[in-house]
Amino acid sequence: MHGVIDRAAPANVQVRAADHGRHHRLFVRLPYTLYQDDPLWAPPLRFEERHRWSERHNASLRSRWTRRFVAVRGRRVTGRIAAIVDPGFARTWEEATALFGFFECADDPESAAALLAAAEAAARSRGMRRLLGPVNLTPHDETGILLEGFDVPPTVQSPYNPPFYRQLLEGAGYELVRRYYAFSATPTDEAAPAVTRLVRAAARGIGPARGVTVRSIDLRCWVDEARILWRLYNESFASLWGFVRIGWDEFRQRAKAFKVFAEAELVRIAEYEGEPVGFGLTLPDINEALRGTGGRLLPFGWLHLRRHVPRIRTVKFLMLGVLPAHRGRGIGPLIAYETQQAAGRLGYERLDLSLVQA
Structure with missing residues (x-):
């Protein structure tokens, strides 16, 4: 407004x-x-x-x-x-x-x-x-x-x-x-035929995404991985209306907070010939566990969180970014596909994709 x-x-x-x-x-x-x-x-x-x-x-x-x-x-x-x-x-x-x-x-x-x-x-x-x-x-x-x-x-x-x-x-x-939009999907939703062809071609080393691999982050090297995500975030989103570059101290604090609930398979980095060129950040929807706590961990909020965090059924696809020089090669759909598959393997039932600019 x-x-x-x-x-x-x-x-x-x-x-x-x-x-x-x-x-x-x-x-x-x-x-x-x-x-x-x-x-x-x-x-x-x-x-x-x-x-x-x-x-x-x-x-x-x-x-x-x-x-x-x-x-x-x-x-x-x-x-x-x-x-x-x-x-x-x-x-x-x-x-x-x-x-x-x-x-x-x-x-x-x-x-x-x-x-x-x-x-x-x-x-x-x-x-x-x-x-x-x-x-x-x-x-x-x-x-x-x-x-x-x-x-x-x-x-x-x-x-x-x-x-x-x-x-x-x-x-x-x-x-x-x-206007921004939110979309919902499930891990079992069938991928579009074009995405299926893209994934199969990439696996064979042909097609527009040849030379591209998508990997999970290594939580043991969190700071190094966070620096990669920080660079990709700033460069991928620079032309998006309203985006303001984020400093390392700001990003590091946010990454530290995300790490508490992050699952390695849901945070993806795409590499082209070994160089990071895109990323996807997906997190368990902690809101499912926060309902009923009143915002307090004490005296009983921590018990509620401990009981409900393992029962979270939704993941939030927060960000998907690809460096400008590597767009048009299907890297975004590859990351999204790998994330959807990982969510299914981990037992999640729903993916929320938001916010998406009109």
């Missing part, structure tokens, strides 16, 4: 700065209140949500300016928002455009308008003229709002919200600028 910065806050709602102290704690806690009766919502671990706002634990904060706010009506916190200035995004894609993210709100148009007005004023103080979002800090994080499929449990790294969010944002003058 995209809007021009030119509004005043409604008078019936108070907006409080939430960068520190009590209001910051309210900012972090709000989703757990808003979604407490929603059986589909997967509560993120609370300590991880606190760490998102620590430069020590989140290197992405070091290169971005942020301001956080909560909306209060009477004694009730009705919403939250963050204003974000990402110099890399503004320089590469949208000049004088700030981002807003972490938007959560009750079905209260005045609270939504007040939050957006506060974010707009904060962005304006940094010389910005437009606001785009929701983007939860960086383009590498949760992006957008859910427009359809409210009866489907969200997978990890996917947006989730009530149906009225679109009305709240459009009612405040924001308009839709991009």
Whole structure:
């Protein structure tokens, strides 16, 4: 959603700065209140949500300016928002455009308008003229709002919200600028005939993918493998709208978090004559285990996770990238095929492929 910065806050709602102290704690806690009766919502671990706002634990904060706010009506916190200035995004894609993210709100148009007005004023103080979002800090994080499929449990790294969010944002003058899609498959779905021919030809050393091999990562050499993935990610996605190059410290932190649940067969690197040219990152959908924890590991959340992690049945195909010089050779379909086969061997029942730009 995209809007021009030119509004005043409604008078019936108070907006409080939430960068520190009590209001910051309210900012972090709000989703757990808003979604407490929603059986589909997967509560993120609370300590991880606190760490998102620590430069020590989140290197992405070091290169971005942020301001956080909560909306209060009477004694009730009705919403939250963050204003974000990402110099890399503004320089590469949208000049004088700030981002807003972490938007959560009750079905209260005045609270939504007040939050957006506060974010707009904060962005304006940094010389910005437009606001785009929701983007939860960086383009590498949760992006957008859910427009359809409210009866489907969200997978990890996917947006989730009530149906009225679109009305709240459009009612405040924001308009839709991009659409993303999610797709679902199973490991037993038959590959398209063209993919089957491609795989067979590659195995015989002929066809457009000759010389290409697809391997699993080696979890024993995680740092070395992560550096390969980091380079491939930055180079493969550079021309994708909204993408901002990610630094090594940022990527290393994210890779460390992914490693906890990563399965080697689901993280694939394609090589051409021994050189990495593409990758696919697929992870077990930890959201299936998080539902029912309330975001807490103690006193009993860790037992819930321990019991449910082995029962995860869905994997999330998070990323698929191929270096520009090697596109058109079928490397992407090869990676996807190998990933689908691996998911079946590992006993998973469903693959979620998202988010995909229209």
